[in-house]
Amino acid sequence: MTEFQAYEHTDINSATAFNAEPVLRRVRHRYEGRAWWRRVFGSCEPSPLVARAARAAEHQGAACAEAVLKRLREATFVDRTPVDDVSALAAALADVPGLDVSRLIRDLESPDVVWSVDADRSLTRRRGGGEAPCPYPTVLFRGPGGDRVVTGPQPFEAYVEAIEAVAPALRGVRPLAEAA
Numbered sequence: 001m002t003e004f005q006a007y008e009h010t011d012i013n014s015a016t017a018f019n020a021e022p023v024l025r026r027v028r029h030r031y032e033g034r035a036w037w038r039r040v041f042g043s044c045e046p047s048p049l050v051a052r053a054a055r056a057a058e059h060q061g062a063a064c065a066e067a068v069l070k071r072l073r074e075a076t077f078v079d080r081t082p083v084d085d086v087s088a089l090a091a092a093l094a095d096v097p098g099l100d101v102s103r104l105i106r107d108l109e110s111p112d113v114v115w116s117v118d119a120d121r122s123l124t125r126r127r128g129g130g131e132a133p134c135p136y137p138t139v140l141f142r143g144p145g146g147d148r149v150v151t152g153p154q155p156f157e158a159y160v161e162a163i164e165a166v167a168p169a170l171r172g173v174r175p176l177a178e179a180a
Contacts, residue, residue: 004143
């Protein structure tokens with residue numbers, strides 16, 4: 001049952017978003033099955049290629065999308081390999097389990113992927129108040145208790161506090177896997 005919505009404004013090429021990922025992964029795990037979670041890809045600088053790849057990967061399932069996002073961030077921050085063209089993208093993603101790289105490359109220019117990434121960029125700039133995007137990550141939580149925003153890398157407890165404010169029924173909740 002979906003108890004709240006989360007809009008995670010992120011940028012694949014943002015070191016702060018990359019560093020915040022373990023905390024956000026823990027938050028997503030804790031509320032798995034209780035939240036509708038959407039990543040909103042931000043600035044897309046210097047090119048929208050990696051954001052489009054991450055969005056196109058969603059067409060192949062949630063697990064595939066997570067693996068692609070992780071691999072793209074690792075290529076940038078661990079391997080220090082620029083993913084700035086389609087051949088570099090294909091090479092970076094070649095070993096992602098379950099990913100059909102050829103399909104992903106075809107989907108990069110699909111109207112829904114292009115529109116979605118362009119819309120995300122605009123939304124992130126509006127959240128940031130104009131020309132500059134909001135800080136990464138910024139997560140907007142929406143639920144029966146209203147809206148809360150957590151900006152920048154924060155401790156796990158800051159996210160829990162925001163979620164419990166927008167979805168009071170989740171106070172003290174444990175992950176579904178632990179609750180069973």
